[in-house]
Amino acid sequence: xxxxxxxxSNGAKNLLSHADRDRxxxxxxxxxxxxxxxxxxxxxxxxxxxxxxxxxxxQNGHMEPVLNGMPAGIPNHAFHFPGIAAPMAPINHPIAPxxxxxxxxxxxxxxxxxxxxxNVGNKNAPAPALAQPHQGAQIHGRQTNMxxxxxxxxxxxxxxxxxxxxxxxxxxxxxxxxxxxxxxxxFATMQQNESALDVDAFNKAFGDYDDTEFDAEIAKWAEKExxxxxxxxxxxxxxxxxxxxxxxxxxxxxxxxxxxEELARAAISILGSVEKNNxxxxxxxxxxxxxxxxxxxEVVVEGPNLVDSTTGETVVARSDDGDGAEEPxxxxxxx
Amino acid sequence: MASMLEFRTPGFNPYAVKYSPxxxxxxxxxxxxxxxxxxxxxxxxxxxxxQGVVVEKAFDTNDALYDLAWSExxxxxxxxxxxxxxxxxxxxxxxxxxxxNFHEHNREVFSVAWNPVSKDNFxxxxxxxxxxxxxxxxxxxxxxxxxxCCTYSVAFSPSNPxxxxxxxxxxxxxxxxxxxxxxxxxxxxxxxxxHAPAPHPTRLGQATYAGAVPAEILTHDWNKYADTxxxxxxxxxxxxxxxxxxxxxxxxxxxxxxxxxxxxxxxxPHARDILVSASYDMTVRVWTDGSxxxxxxxxxxxxxxxxxxxxxxxxxxxxxxxxxxxxxxFGAGGWVASVGWDERVLLWDAHTLLRG
Numbered sequence: 001x002x003x004x005x006x007x008x009s010n011g012a013k014n015l016l017s018h019a020d021r022d023r024x025x026x027x028x029x030x031x032x033x034x035x036x037x038x039x040x041x042x043x044x045x046x047x048x049x050x051x052x053x054x055x056x057x058x059q060n061g062h063m064e065p066v067l068n069g070m071p072a073g074i075p076n077h078a079f080h081f082p083g084i085a086a087p088m089a090p091i092n093h094p095i096a097p098x099x100x101x102x103x104x105x106x107x108x109x110x111x112x113x114x115x116x117x118x119n120v121g122n123k124n125a126p127a128p129a130l131a132q133p134h135q136g137a138q139i140h141g142r143q144t145n146m147x148x149x150x151x152x153x154x155x156x157x158x159x160x161x162x163x164x165x166x167x168x169x170x171x172x173x174x175x176x177x178x179x180x181x182x183x184x185x186x187f188a189t190m191q192q193n194e195s196a197l198d199v200d201a202f203n204k205a206f207g208d209y210d211d212t213e214f215d216a217e218i219a220k221w222a223e224k225e226x227x228x229x230x231x232x233x234x235x236x237x238x239x240x241x242x243x244x245x246x247x248x249x250x251x252x253x254x255x256x257x258x259x260x261e262e263l264a265r266a267a268i269s270i271l272g273s274v275e276k277n278n279x280x281x282x283x284x285x286x287x288x289x290x291x292x293x294x295x296x297x298e299v300v301v302e303g304p305n306l307v308d309s310t311t312g313e314t315v316v317a318r319s320d321d322g323d324g325a326e327e328p329x330x331x332x333x334x335x
Numbered sequence: 336m337a338s339m340l341e342f343r344t345p346g347f348n349p350y351a352v353k354y355s356p357x358x359x360x361x362x363x364x365x366x367x368x369x370x371x372x373x374x375x376x377x378x379x380x381x382x383x384x385x386q387g388v389v390v391e392k393a394f395d396t397n398d399a400l401y402d403l404a405w406s407e408x409x410x411x412x413x414x415x416x417x418x419x420x421x422x423x424x425x426x427x428x429x430x431x432x433x434x435x436n437f438h439e440h441n442r443e444v445f446s447v448a449w450n451p452v453s454k455d456n457f458x459x460x461x462x463x464x465x466x467x468x469x470x471x472x473x474x475x476x477x478x479x480x481x482x483x484c485c486t487y488s489v490a491f492s493p494s495n496p497x498x499x500x501x502x503x504x505x506x507x508x509x510x511x512x513x514x515x516x517x518x519x520x521x522x523x524x525x526x527x528x529x530h531a532p533a534p535h536p537t538r539l540g541q542a543t544y545a546g547a548v549p550a551e552i553l554t555h556d557w558n559k560y561a562d563t564x565x566x567x568x569x570x571x572x573x574x575x576x577x578x579x580x581x582x583x584x585x586x587x588x589x590x591x592x593x594x595x596x597x598x599x600x601x602x603x604p605h606a607r608d609i610l611v612s613a614s615y616d617m618t619v620r621v622w623t624d625g626s627x628x629x630x631x632x633x634x635x636x637x638x639x640x641x642x643x644x645x646x647x648x649x650x651x652x653x654x655x656x657x658x659x660x661x662x663x664x665f666g667a668g669g670w671v672a673s674v675g676w677d678e679r680v681l682l683w684d685a686h687t688l689l690r691g
Contacts, residue, residue: 263372277594281617287370287655287676304374 260300267294290315339652340682342388347377349674351402351599351659356451357410359665360384361391362672364680365415367399376400378415380427381680388682392427404447406471407454414457414471416444422459424471437469439476446489453496460486466501466511480511480521487553487569494562498524500579502567506530506549510579525582529567529575533585539641544585547571554599560607566624568597568612574644576624588624588642598658603685605668609647611685613657619650619673621685648688653677 270291274282282288290306293299299306299315306315347366355361360383368374376399380392399418406412411427412434420440423433440461449457456477460466462485468478485504492498497513512524532546550570558564558576564587568574574590574597595615603609608627613619625642653675663670669686 281654285617285655290370301373304368306369306373 256301260297263301264295264297267291271295338684338687340383340388342379342381342680342682344377344379344674344678344680346678347379348655348676348678349659349680350400352672352674352680353403353405353413353661354663354672355405355410356407356664357405359663362661362663362680362682363403363405363413364659364674365400365403366674366678367401367418370676371399371401371418374399376415376417378403378413378425379680380413383682388680392430394425394431394433396423399443401443402446404449404457406457407449407451408471412471414447414449414459416447416459418443420444420461420463422447422469435471435474437474437476439467439479440465445485445487448490448499450491450496451493452491458489458491458499460489460501460503462486466499468499468513478513478522480523482509485551487551488555490555490557490565492562493557493559500555500557500565502529502552502555502569504551506552506569508552508555508565508567508577510582525579527565527567527577527579527582529569529577529586530571531583531585533641534583535585535639537585537639537641539589540643544589544641546585547573553596556600556602556610558602558607559604561626564624564626566600566602566610568593568600568614570596572596572614572616574600574610574612574622586641588626588644590622590624590644590646592620592622592646593618598656599660601661603668604662604664609685611660611662611671611673613660613673613675615656617651617653617655617657617675619653619657619660619671620646621648621650621671621688622646648685650681650683650688652681652683653679 268291271288274288290299293315294306298309300309301307302312307313308315342364344364344366347368348370349364349366350371351365353363355363362381364379364381365376366379367376376396378394378396378400379390380394381388382391396415396417397419398421400415401418402416404414406414406424409426412424414422414424414437416422419438420442421436421438422440422444424435424437426434437459440459440463442462444459444461446460447457456468456470458466458468460482464481464483464485466480466482466486466489467476468480469476480501482501482503483505486501487504488502490500492500499511499513500508501511502508506529508527508529509523510525510527511522513522515522515524528549529552530547530549533544537544548571552567552569554569555565555567558566563579564576565579566574566576572591572593572595574588574593575586576588576590577586578584593612593614593616597612597614600610600612603611608623608625609621610624611619611621623645625644628642628645650671650673653673655676657673657675659672659674661672663672667686669684669689670682671685672680672682674680
């Protein structure tokens with residue numbers, strides 16, 4: 001049934017709240033919890049504060065998966081340190097601010113409509129505005145796969161991530177133009193219905209300039225901007241899906257980089273949660289040492305292994321003294 | 336502590352250990368490379384011999400292993416829960432590969448439990464929010480029980496083949512009775528809100544018990560003598576026992592002591608009030624739930640008072656998170672196997688702890 005009920009399954013994520021005595025993360029979830037239905041089995045009882053908090057928790061536990069598909073407080077994973085998921089959630093991804101800047105503000109409205117009316121590019125291209133629903137899907141996909149995919153499952157649904165999250169990985173030729181095309185299409189679609197009047201006005205004002213001239217200018221500009229030898233004939237607009245298909249190799253690296261990033265953050269959170277613990281054991285723990293190295297990006301995931309990011313050597317998680325590690329024969333202690 | 340047997344699982348960090356229900360000298364360990372972050376798993380089948388603990392058999396898997404359960408009907412078989420969502424049935428007589436593979440869960444399988452009464456089926460729980468009932472002879476599950484959130488632990492009642500329980504991240508233990516028609520609630524018989532306050536004013540020590548902040552439950556187990564008593568432990572580090580006949584009646588006992596989450600607990604097969612727990616605080620502790628002790632200041636029958644039990648001993652030899660613990664069914668009683676991420680399996684006698 002619910003694939004994502006348990007949240008992200010980054011290999012290190014859930015460690016935090018297991019180790020975290022401060023349970024504020026759990027309590028955060030209770031604040032203002034939407035109560036759709038009464039907690040029937042105890043509704044007739046005197047309700048203490050804790051009682052209500054618990055009822056809220058109960059209902060949240062059921063509501064959140066439905067509402068968000070990704071409860072921040074109900075993560076899961078190999079180590080079950082759930083609290084880490086909460087710090088992770090806000091990371092989201094680069095597309096969010098990008099879209100934010102694209103939202104037409106009232107001030108820019110006229111300009112936007114006029115611009116949309118110019119119809120630069122191919123009207124029949126898949127409207128990138130449709131990609132907006134993808135935001136949700138992408139976040140979901142990434143978070144549920146992240147970590148789980150450490151060299152194993154991979155990104156089961158990388159579409160969203162490749163489509164948008166990869167802007168830095170876009171090929172170097174004229175990324176600006178690329179973005180421009182997408183943006184324009186997006187506006188055209190969003191504004192089409194309400195912009196007819198503006199278009200008329202715009203055409204009156206700028207009738208002299210026709211689209212071909214604009215296209216030519218754009219092409220010229222792009223040519224100038226692009227590195228020598230690069231072809232930019234596909235401009236101004238290329239369906240994003242095609243772009244994604246064309247650059248699978250370049251973009252492959254990005255999910256992995258992000259996984260490493262997530263893992264590093266998780267590792268840091270884990271360390272933070274136990275930093276007050278000064279016991280000898282925790283200080284000498286190989287696991288926490290590994291978390292430190294992951295947090296410092298000294299160790300990254302490479303296929304089925306953890307490798308040193310500088311030497312590329314596989315990191316072997318080794319227990320304390322290493323003694324007897326090679327020979328599985330048992331020993332008797334004491335006696 | 337006097338004698339202790341040690342076995343190392345080089346390159347693999349153990350997640351679970353279980354004694355064979357058939358042999359006093361056989362146990363199995365489910366382990367994962369790189370703390371289960373990434374990489375393979377390995378199932379160790381260990382034997383006690385004059386030379387100490389030796390590997391009788393080892394099976395490698397492509398994904399991390401999180402739990403295992405011995406077959407109750409075939410002394411050579413056991414199932415493991417893997418990170419890729421599959422459950423594999425290994426036979427000690429068949430080298431290298433599992434004899435059966437059960438793959439229906441969409442996410443990591445976290446727990447498996449064999450039916451100790453009817454012996455012809457077993458359970459699995461997964462992070463995909465379901466519990467599934469399987470026959471060892473069929474690759475398709477017999478039954479799927481929806482939980483709706485991560486279910487870290489699943490168990491059968493030791494006395495009733497139709498009664499099972501699942502402990503999950505929403506702070507609840509759900510009891511399912513397979514004799515109930517599935518129509519309304521998919522066999523759901525009762526729900527225990529582990530962190531809820533008791534309905535009647537009850538005292539815990541000197542204070543009134545007001546429940547606790549809900550937290551994930553990672554493990555639970557049925558008492559082998561009082562067959563209505565279940566103990567649960569989780570992220571908040573406390574162990575609580577409940578009577579399933581009174582699901583919302585509040586805990587019978589609250590055992591506090593672990594500094595971090597309780598990862599695994601097991602009731603003793605030899606005494607009705609003893610249990611052992613392994614925790615992320617790197618310790619393994621032996622407890623009495625106080626059910627055999629007089630409750631100071633309690634009314635008749637100890638009504639209105641929650642026992643705080645008592646910690647009988649603390650095993651501090653693990654140097655990383657202690658993740659698994661189990662009791663040996665045989666012998667004088669008191670032999671415990673514990674595993675931790677320090678790549679060690681330790682076999683020790685809990686009696687030595689009790690004596691101090």
